[in-house]
Amino acid sequence: MKTTTFCLFLIFGFLGLAFISEGQSQNQPNIILLLGDDHGWDETGYNGHPYLKTPVLDELAKTGVRMNRFYSASPVCSPTRGSILTGRHPNRYGTFTPGFSIRPEEISIAQLLQSQGYATAHFGKWHVGPVKASSPTNPGALGFDEWLSHDNFFEMNPALSRNGADPEIFEGESSEILVREAKKFIKQSIAGGKPFFVVIWYGSPHEPYSGLEEDLGLYEDLPDTFATKTVRLTSNETGSPVERLQRDVLQERFAEITAMDRSIGELRGFLKEENLRSNTLFWYFGDNGTPREANATVPFREEKGSIYEGGIRVPSVLEWPNKIDESLILDVNMNSSDVFPTICDILEIPLPNRPIDGISLLPWLEGASTPRPRTMKFWNGRPQNPQTAATYIDPKLQEGTSPLVKLMNGKATRDFRNYIQTEIIPSDFLGARAIIDNQYKLVIQEDDEGRPVLELFDLSVDQSESKNIVKDYPELAQNLQEELRIWQQSVLESLIGKDYKK
Template sequence: MKIKNSHYLKLFLLIGFLFGSNFSTFAQQIKEELPNVILLLGDDHGWDETGYNGHPYLKTPVLDDLAKNGVRMNRFYSASPVCSPTRGSILTGRHPNRYGTFTPGFSIRPEEISIAELMQAKGYATAHFGKWHLGPVKADSPTNPGKMGFDEWLSHDNFFEMNPYLSRNGAEPEIFEGESSEILVAEAIEFIGRSKVAEKPFFVVIWYGSPHEPYSGLPADLAMYADLPDTFGTKQVRLTSNETGLPVTRLQRDVLQERFAEITAMDRSIGDLRNYLSENKLRTNTLLWYFGDNGTPAEANATVPFREDKGSIYEGGIRVPSVLEWPEIIPQPLATEASMNSTDIFPTLATIIGASLPDRPIDGIDLSPYFSGKKTNREKPMMFWNGSPRADSKDLQPYLDPKLQEGTSPMVKLMNGKATRDFKNYVQTDIISSDFQGPRAIIDHQYKLVLTENKAGETQTELFNLSADPAETTNLKSANPDLAKELALKLRTWQESVLNSLLGNDY
């Protein structure tokens, strides 16, 4: 979309980043040459698994260049320690417990408003490529990418490896031969090219299947990690066999060779995408943002500097790599220590395109003032809540027709002998005291409160100073009882809001 007043828009965009709150008003007062937006998401890619974060062996030159020359977010978190909920948070700006996407296998709800829908309303060409995992991608699914605001999609219900099955716009899945990250980027480039010809800004979402297990890699990528030290990855780990689709136990070093090869291929595909944007004079006004969907999984945990890993609300489960570039508006590199979250994507992009937020609770905040360096401390606490005590209750009725929740995309990993995955979401009509349970946390400035229940149902409380103790080794609750109580009250109040949403009261 070419608008002759774009020179003034760029000035207003810069003003918006410098002064923040009035940006959307400025954007709505003028004709817009809207920026292109690309969101890239690694599957199970943890904070430690980048060169720029100090990994001793892994090579990620493209992500390292983004971190060096763009915005490096050193304290970025996924909304959940597992993938589907985080993906929902990206699309909606809301915590996934609000709409019943508690954990993998739970769909989003059709009534949710996605950032892609806001983009469509602003004239964007929108497309999704890769892992969806918020419901089936088939044509009659009420939660497929098309129903959530994407004009086109080439997607999989769940995760995938080399030679993936993918569905184009809801059709029967077909095999695409090749390395999956390269396939997705090639398809995205083709879509971007058509959008350019049509003179429309583009919103492209690429959710990689890498580096989720089971692992595989191209020979050249595997060769890069053929000489990992004998002292590295010496334990036996459990994961899925590419041959049988069933669990297998292997030496971690061999597993990591394959995982690192996947990450290297994914990194290279990002480079291919950036090169295309540069060659076609699109890069300067394209916001490109990469991050992971949760922490490093257990079988790959060899260098995580934090406590625990994927599936945990401790730092190892929710702290992820995140880098962004937008050369036209953010010409100078910036590293920020502000706490940021995947729920922030929605309000940040809404601000950038001048769209109003929906009239419902939004958990994320607009990050644009932080990208200028003018704002450094997050004023709104971040909340985490993994799962739901009643997630699998047989007393709850399905939110959607189960037939519409049946997946069609084959994958290597079998579950109960089945190569496809189905989804679920439940109608919850009341709130009981146990609904407030489950691992949950609040991060407010440098402090993090973690609440969990033990086997006896008793609540355990831990308080950490993340600035001094990012590995969460020292519980400060006894020394700071008033602070622990204050944070627990904030968390409880937020949970009440979440459960009110879960009952459907936002729609």
């Protein structure tokens, strides 16, 4: 009898723990954000790619939320990462382009979730500052309890820093390594009775490319049409530029995407096994458009680095079974700056008292069919006189430590910078910029003589941005231009530090 009672106690105790891990608190879902590095909009099976195999992302798009008009806040990686962390356009804090760090005074979503009792962790590419312990912009300083991270991108057998320590080599396929480490952290968080916030920023599919034999074998028969073009990228052997046939490059790139897709499936399967999937918000998207060497099937204009659609349209899929019990296909405009306010809205956390460029997407996740109430704005800005400007952070603290293949000035790592700006001058408003409402997109760039060139596109019928209709709608173009200029003024006021003043 005692044995039977004890066994029943164990059984019901185990079931109770399982129930807690599944439900924890309906107001505190677990959250996992996954980010592909240079993964363009068309590079998924569900978006119609003719060769790529992405069965997990395809399944998420079929059963979860498929965001057809999702944008990265920037056409390059570091700024987009800053937008995810802060909900703010990266020019507000000087993260203009890769190699520019975030500023320590920024408020990150990890810090807010940490204050709500979440266990927080970052895995993979950081790229908004060094990951070493002394850096004031490492993941720990931005709210992550633990991190296994790299200053920049990485390939097979990556060198990663654990909680700011000297980097160590992890043998294997990098996407699999990150998921393996994330699973350990999740188990630890659940054992401690905490909801978790896990950020996985993959090193894939950023060049230089490499892949497992099993994944490379899937793409041995790419069309001969890809073998007529030579592209330039980094050599895995020398770290310097090399020219190769695009077909060979795509074989390796597609292998990386397939491996990343498989790791996403492994993590999703783990959540199901641990009774965590129902109450976990699971969100994947890319950080910018397809890079030039891989641009073979992009249906949009241009590629990474450009504010045309090819540089900023990215794949995005999400699932959260407890909240979203049927599949959704969303055609409303969304972007990476929306992550921060969306999570805050879900958890009923007040937004910080400073300009937030994103909006909450919760209404659309709950079934709203209304258009986006605010325009989206993009801007490839730049600092004033970086050769003479004072730095925002001690350059020693901005030196990277984690090695990577690609050399820059002979150095196999990356350092960061962020410049102090104290005034706003007319030239600060320059740089490629765009504003998108629910139908039209205005693009402004300067010509060789510094004169603004305006292009207006109707994205509802011209997603390839092939027909400039600015002469047909001069009043609309003027209104959008004025709105964009007002927003730029706000961004520049943030840049000179007004948001940080008490």
